[in-house]
Amino acid sequence: MNEIIETGQFSEKVFKIVVSAPRIAKSRKPGHFIVLRTDENGERIPLTIADADVKQGTITLVVQKAGVSTTKLCNMKPGDKIADLVGPLGKATKIKKVGTILACGGGVGIAPLLPIVEGFKKVGNRVISVLAGRSKDLIILEDQIKKWSDEVVVMTDDGSYGHKGVVTVGAEEIIKREEINECIVIGPTVMMKFTALLTKKYNIPTQASLNTVMVDGTGMCGACRVSVGGKTRFTCIDGPEFDAHQVDFDELILRLGGYKEEEKRAYNAYLENQNK
Amino acid sequence: MEDRIERRDQEWRKELRLKTKGRERTAIQRAEMPMMDPLERVHYQDREVNIGLDLNTAGQEATRCMDCVNPECVTGCPVNIDIPSFIKNIERGEILKAAGVLRETSALPAVCGRVCPQEKQCEAHCFYLNKLKKPAVAIGYLERFAADYEREHGVAEVPEIKKNGIKVAVIGSGPSSLSFAGSMIKKGYDVTVFEALHEIGGVLKYGIPEFRLPNNIVNSELENLKKLGVKFEKDFLVGRTSSFEDLKEEGYKGFFVASGAGLPSFMHIPGENFNGIMSSNEYLTRVNLMNAAKDEFDTPVFKGKRVVVVGGGNTAMDSVRTSKRLGADKSMIVYRRSMNEMPARLEEVKHAQDEGIEFNTLTNPVEYFADEKGHVSRVRVQKMELGKADASGRRRPVPIEGSEYDIDTDMVVVAVGVSPNPLVPSVLPNLKVSKRGTIEVNEETMQSSIPELFAGGDIVRGGATVILAMGDGRRAANGMDQYLTEKYGK
Numbered sequence: 001m002n003e004i005i006e007t008g009q010f011s012e013k014v015f016k017i018v019v020s021a022p023r024i025a026k027s028r029k030p031g032h033f034i035v036l037r038t039d040e041n042g043e044r045i046p047l048t049i050a051d052a053d054v055k056q057g058t059i060t061l062v063v064q065k066a067g068v069s070t071t072k073l074c075n076m077k078p079g080d081k082i083a084d085l086v087g088p089l090g091k092a093t094k095i096k097k098v099g100t101i102l103a104c105g106g107g108v109g110i111a112p113l114l115p116i117v118e119g120f121k122k123v124g125n126r127v128i129s130v131l132a133g134r135s136k137d138l139i140i141l142e143d144q145i146k147k148w149s150d151e152v153v154v155m156t157d158d159g160s161y162g163h164k165g166v167v168t169v170g171a172e173e174i175i176k177r178e179e180i181n182e183c184i185v186i187g188p189t190v191m192m193k194f195t196a197l198l199t200k201k202y203n204i205p206t207q208a209s210l211n212t213v214m215v216d217g218t219g220m221c222g223a224c225r226v227s228v229g230g231k232t233r234f235t236c237i238d239g240p241e242f243d244a245h246q247v248d249f250d251e252l253i254l255r256l257g258g259y260k261e262e263e264k265r266a267y268n269a270y271l272e273n274q275n276k
Numbered sequence: 277m278e279d280r281i282e283r284r285d286q287e288w289r290k291e292l293r294l295k296t297k298g299r300e301r302t303a304i305q306r307a308e309m310p311m312m313d314p315l316e317r318v319h320y321q322d323r324e325v326n327i328g329l330d331l332n333t334a335g336q337e338a339t340r341c342m343d344c345v346n347p348e349c350v351t352g353c354p355v356n357i358d359i360p361s362f363i364k365n366i367e368r369g370e371i372l373k374a375a376g377v378l379r380e381t382s383a384l385p386a387v388c389g390r391v392c393p394q395e396k397q398c399e400a401h402c403f404y405l406n407k408l409k410k411p412a413v414a415i416g417y418l419e420r421f422a423a424d425y426e427r428e429h430g431v432a433e434v435p436e437i438k439k440n441g442i443k444v445a446v447i448g449s450g451p452s453s454l455s456f457a458g459s460m461i462k463k464g465y466d467v468t469v470f471e472a473l474h475e476i477g478g479v480l481k482y483g484i485p486e487f488r489l490p491n492n493i494v495n496s497e498l499e500n501l502k503k504l505g506v507k508f509e510k511d512f513l514v515g516r517t518s519s520f521e522d523l524k525e526e527g528y529k530g531f532f533v534a535s536g537a538g539l540p541s542f543m544h545i546p547g548e549n550f551n552g553i554m555s556s557n558e559y560l561t562r563v564n565l566m567n568a569a570k571d572e573f574d575t576p577v578f579k580g581k582r583v584v585v586v587g588g589g590n591t592a593m594d595s596v597r598t599s600k601r602l603g604a605d606k607s608m609i610v611y612r613r614s615m616n617e618m619p620a621r622l623e624e625v626k627h628a629q630d631e632g633i634e635f636n637t638l639t640n641p642v643e644y645f646a647d648e649k650g651h652v653s654r655v656r657v658q659k660m661e662l663g664k665a666d667a668s669g670r671r672r673p674v675p676i677e678g679s680e681y682d683i684d685t686d687m688v689v690v691a692v693g694v695s696p697n698p699l700v701p702s703v704l705p706n707l708k709v710s711k712r713g714t715i716e717v718n719e720e721t722m723q724s725s726i727p728e729l730f731a732g733g734d735i736v737r738g739g740a741t742v743i744l745a746m747g748d749g750r751r752a753a754n755g756m757d758q759y760l761t762e763k764y765g766k
């Protein structure tokens with residue numbers, strides 16, 4: 001259990017990690033996440049499950065190197081063992097037939113979007129996906145998303161691939177073109193905030209999958225709390241998906257910055273140690 | 277009951293009673309707990325404050341006990357430990373026998389000796405206190421002494437157990453579960469404990485700090501259980517990692533749910549989500565479970581300089597004293613009632629005072645303010661006065677209009693209570709729960725509305741105590757044993 005079976009790399013900073021976790025592979029549904037601790041001294045970090053193979057008993061994680069923990073994880077090799085892995089956590093995505101779905105994914109957010117897109121397609125929805133990233137190599141899993149989408153639009157900030165512009169530009173064109181019944185958005189918090197503002201303008205029900213600071217991931221600490229419709233909710237047990245029009249994204253952005261200084265210090269210390 | 281009376285009539289007990297005159301016994305002063313100096317101990321998160329009695333002092337303290345005909349202390353103990361019997365064994369120097377008496381009723385005496393609110397339980401009923409108006413016999417110190425002595429000197433015997441092969445699952449690994457697992461393994465069951473976190477022990481590990489309950493105490497109990505054959509599966513959230521149905525398919529016939537009251541409450545006042553404001557569970561988990569205060573661990577934690585902790589329970593005391601140990605210049609309690617109503621153990625309040633913790637009682641936060649980065653900088657509080665008694669029997673605090681003032685702070689810990697973990701009830705629609713979200717059980721057998729599911733500890737009682745959680749575990753073991761025996765035979 002918890003053994004890394006396979007690793008891969010999408011871009012300089014984005015890695016794929018396939019881990020043996022038979023029970024989680026069997027129980028997980030789109031939208032679920034796990035919490036892991038790479039080693040005895042590691043912190044507990046949440047990661048969305050991008051894919052699972054019940055027969056092989058594995059789950060797939062897509063990880064962006066950002067701080068100490070994700071760097072440690074991305075540096076692990078097949079055969080290595082992750083000290084602790086628990087899941088599936090959170091509420092699964094409510095997948096049903098609604099008509100046309102607009103699925104927006106940004107950066108590594110495209111990975112957790114994949115099983116959701118697949119789910120919506122399989123129950124008979126028309127699915128249009130908009131994938132966005134800063135540049136070409138940050139657009140991941142395009143082929144897999146294509147497999148479960150009726151149409152895929154790619155947006156890059158620098159125009160190095162697909163259309164030039166941010167996600168909302170691509171999304172708005174589609175919204176103007178045809179009737180969208182529901183939108184789902186996963187990506188950087190700022191991107192989700194603006195997507196929510198856009199779909200609100202057009203009155204399209206929208207779910208956002210939030211990424212917050214977490215500790216236990218089981219509802220015990222409240223580190224993951226967010227304001228949704230003026231009420232405090234815990235992302236790990238009440239979410240991670242919430243009605244995007246009700247989420248206080250500005251507060252969330254502030255809270256995500258809460259441990260910035262501590263994290264930067266830890267990361268620098270880690271790099272220094274590595275170079276010794 | 278019978279047992280206790282018979283034991284009191286044993287020859288050695290009679291002789292011991294006669295050996296020392298009552299007047300000599302009552303002339304002995306209550307033992308003082310040796311402890312680390314407050315100025316020194318505030319630098320160490322993981323050094324225990326209380327050092328423990330030595331053999332001599334313990335013997336002396338045990339001599340104070342009058343071995344009453346009707347020992348009221350026993351009625352004050354939530355699990356009715358035969359207190360005089362263990363104390364008299366200490367008096368005659370049979371410490372391992374004393375520990376044996378404790379073990380008959382308590383799975384974790386070394387823990388209870390440290391964390392039970394003795395001043396409200398056994399010691400509150402002591403003859404010394406009530407009849408002589410003198411300090412009670414230090415039952416808690418003696419319990420701790422006997423249990424520690426056993427751990428350090430005893431050879432834990434592994435009894436011959438006749439296995440019955442029936443698989444039972446225990447959900448959660450706090451004191452209730454550990455007590456249940458210990459009882460069931462001795463009855464011959466095949467016991468597996470499932471824990472969601474990466475450490476076994478529940479609140480004993482993630483909540484109560486090491487300066488009050490060192491991890492090695494809990495670990496040694498876990499080792500004992502492992503030796504008896506109890507299996508532990510960490511990182512396993514029952515209801516998510518596998519469903520109850522999955523576990524049934526794997527052959528589990530009985531389930532004991534002791535998933536605790538882990539959900540932290542907030543006050544829902546303006547500004548509560550600013551950075552630097554967290555629940556006591558978050559703060560203590562970061563420090564105790566994740567070792568965040570140590571450099572070689574990755575988890576970060578705020579090290580506030582002017583720390584405000586809201587609440588008056590054990591969690592509040594643990595948090596405020598932790599903040600002092602992590603380097604705060606000023607650590608403050610803000611509590612809406614007065615010192616008299618504080619639910620925390622008396623000893624912890626005393627220790628906190630000795631460590632220089634500031635107590636702002638009859639004071640309640642109403643709003644938080646933050647700096648430009650969204651980090652808390654000030655808390656507005658309001659003075660309170662005590663009105664009529666409420667349902668809990670404590671006088672209800674009433675705000676005094678116009679009494680608001682601000683306290684500068686850079687970190688706030690909210691320790692105003694917890695509610696039951698909702699996961700298990702949420703995945704079992706047939707399970708009867710109360711309005712508060714606690715699992716409803718038959719008080720004698722701890723059986724729930726689902727016949728093969730038993731429950732105990734905080735998930736049944738709401739935030740309660742270690743000793744009650746343990747007592748539930750033991751009762752549930754008897755209840756489940758009876759149920760499974762009737763169903764599957766011996």
Ligand SMILES: Cc1cc2nc3c(=O)[nH]c(=O)nc-3n(C[C@H](O)[C@H](O)[C@H](O)COP(=O)(O)OP(=O)(O)OC[C@H]3O[C@@H](n4cnc5c(N)ncnc54)[C@H](O)[C@@H]3O)c2cc1C
Nearest residue numbers: 448450451452472478479483514535536733734740741742
């Ligand atoms: C900081 C603090 C200080 C305290 N101090 C004292 C004190 O001095 N004296 C005293 O008597 N009491 C004290 N208490 C209260 C006492 O700790 C609790 O009453 C007691 O631990 C309850 O035990 P329990 O077995 O019911 O559950 P817990 O100890 O809460 O353990 C429950 C465990 O179940 C796990 N779990 C939950 N759901 C699942 C699931 N679905 N699958 C697997 N695992 C699951 C949780 O992760 C947790 O580890 C304190 C509590 C806290 C928080």
Ligand code: FES
Nearest residue numbers: 217219221222236
């Ligand atoms: S991560 Fe601790 S409550 Fe959600």
